[in-house]
Amino acid sequence: MTEWMHERLHDDYAQSLRVDRVLYDSATDHQRLRLFENARFGRVLTLDDVVQTTEADNFIYHEMMAHVPLLAHGAARRVLIIGGGDGGLAREVLRHPGVDHVVMVEIDAGVIEFSRQYLPSLSDGAFDDPRLEVVIDDGAAFMARKGGTFDVILVDSTDPTGPGEVLFTDSFYGHARSRLTEGGVLVTQNGVPFLQGAELAGTMRAFRALFADWGCYLCTIPTYAGGPMALGWATDGVARDTPLNVLQARYAEAGLETDYYTPEVHLAAFALPGYVRRLMP
Ligand code: SAM
Numbered sequence: 001m002t003e004w005m006h007e008r009l010h011d012d013y014a015q016s017l018r019v020d021r022v023l024y025d026s027a028t029d030h031q032r033l034r035l036f037e038n039a040r041f042g043r044v045l046t047l048d049d050v051v052q053t054t055e056a057d058n059f060i061y062h063e064m065m066a067h068v069p070l071l072a073h074g075a076a077r078r079v080l081i082i083g084g085g086d087g088g089l090a091r092e093v094l095r096h097p098g099v100d101h102v103v104m105v106e107i108d109a110g111v112i113e114f115s116r117q118y119l120p121s122l123s124d125g126a127f128d129d130p131r132l133e134v135v136i137d138d139g140a141a142f143m144a145r146k147g148g149t150f151d152v153i154l155v156d157s158t159d160p161t162g163p164g165e166v167l168f169t170d171s172f173y174g175h176a177r178s179r180l181t182e183g184g185v186l187v188t189q190n191g192v193p194f195l196q197g198a199e200l201a202g203t204m205r206a207f208r209a210l211f212a213d214w215g216c217y218l219c220t221i222p223t224y225a226g227g228p229m230a231l232g233w234a235t236d237g238v239a240r241d242t243p244l245n246v247l248q249a250r251y252a253e254a255g256l257e258t259d260y261y262t263p264e265v266h267l268a269a270f271a272l273p274g275y276v277r278r279l280m281p
Contacts, residue, residue, distance in 0.1 A: 005036065007225075008049045009159065010195055015225040017044060017051070024118060028110030030163050035118050041223060043119055045086060047111070047158060051223045055121060058088045063261040064219040064269065065231055066092035069152045069185045070099070071250045071266065072238050076151035077101065080179065082139035082167060083189075084156035085111030087123025093154070094129050096254050103150070105135045105142045107163050112136075140166035143175040151181050155188040155232075160199055168199065170206045173234070177210050183237025190216060193276045194227040201279045207234040208281050215240070215280065217269035219260065230276065240270055 003019040017038050024035040034046045042055030053061075066089055070076050078101045079093050085106040093102055106112055112134065115122055126132055135142060139155070153176050158164035166172060167188075176186050190200045200216065207214035211234040218228040233240060247263035272280075 005034075005044070005046065005049065007046075007051055013195060013226065015051075015223070017041065017223070024114065028108055028114075030108045030110070031158075033110060033114060035114070044223070045115070045119060048162060050159065052158070053086050053088060053119075053122065054223050055119070057222050058086075058122060059258075060219055060221045060260045061224070061229070062088040062092045063258050064217075065089055065154055065156060065187055065189070066095075067251075067256065067258065067261045068217060068231070068266050068269065069154070069187045069233075069238070070096050071247050071254070071263070072240065072242050073151055073183075073185055074242075074246075074250055078148070078150045078152075078181070079103075080105070080150040080153045082143070082153070082155045082157060083107075083164070084154070086115040086119060087112070087126045089154060089156045090126040090129075090132055091122065091124045094126050094131060095256055098254070100131055102132045103135060103148075104132060105137050105139045107136070107138050109136045138163070138166065140169070140172045140175075143172060143179060147179070149179055149181045149184070151184045153180060153184065153186045155186070157189050159191060159196070168203060170209075173203070173206045173210055177234075180236075183235070185233070185235040185238040186211075188232035188234075190230040190232045192224055192226040192228070193230050193279060197275075197279050200230050200232075200276075201281065203232050204279065205281045207232065210234065212236045213238075213240060215270065216272070216276070218272070218276070219269060228276075233270075241267070
């Protein structure tokens with residue numbers, strides 16, 4: 001009999017993926033972790049029955065979350081990732097030769113161990129890169145402590161339920177600002193605005209109170225269903241409208257090869273349709 005995974009993120013709308021083979025199904029200390037194979041998407045990782053990442057389409061989210069802020073900044077050396085335990089975001093960040101230290105703060109060691117074993121293509125060696133330091137901790141607790149500052153902070157979180165909820169609070173964003181170097185930039189996972197508009201609006205209100213330049217940019221990921229996903233953007237210094245020729249030069253200099261990100265897509269991603277713009281405070 002054909003088995004399907006029905007995602008339980010929304011009460012009134014769901015996506016389903018055919019489960020061709022279950023490879024792993026177990027509870028970690030924090031959440032239920034499942035890995036299965038789907039003919040179209042390859043290996044699919046779910047946490048509490050919400051799709052986190054797939055082998056086939058993760059490049060879109062990870063490239064856009066890493067390369068937009070890093071190429072807009074242009075000289076980032078220290079990067080902080082909150083969450084991101086599958087290693088896909090670290091993989092893209094570490095493609096930048098100018099980045100010399102990445103701290104990843106992940107609450108669930110189980111996600112990292114698991115992803116290293118069962119989804120090695122996600123991290124593609126990132127966990128063995130000496131520039132990566134992994135800290136097992138709650139990202140909000142880490143952020144609230146005094147400590148080093150970062151040129152780029154990336155919040156690769158689950159949705160705002162369960163352990164991820166604290167990563168969407170005003171106090172978390174305030175602490176994140178104090179952990180940015182002057183002219184640093186914060187990028188956050190803010191869900192799919194068509195379905196999760198209130199969450200994006202909440203983050204934008206917090207950003208407006210804290211940062212000189214704030215907003216979001218969009219990218220479309222098939223398994224984050226419901227239209228384009230919003231990535232929050234907050235900075236006191238990095239230009240969101242870096243000239244195209246500058247982005248092209250930085251992209252070439254970093255030696256990047258990407259399947260979604262291009263300098264043209266980078267600039268276009270900040271253009272918002274009306275229904276998203278209306279969520280801005
Ligand atoms: N890209 C996915 C999405 O949009 O749904 C999320 C990726 S997944 C790698 C998110 C990670 O955030 C998970 O590994 C989870 O354990 C971690 N996480 C959730 N809450 C956290 C917290 N408070 N501190 C640190 N990591 C957290």
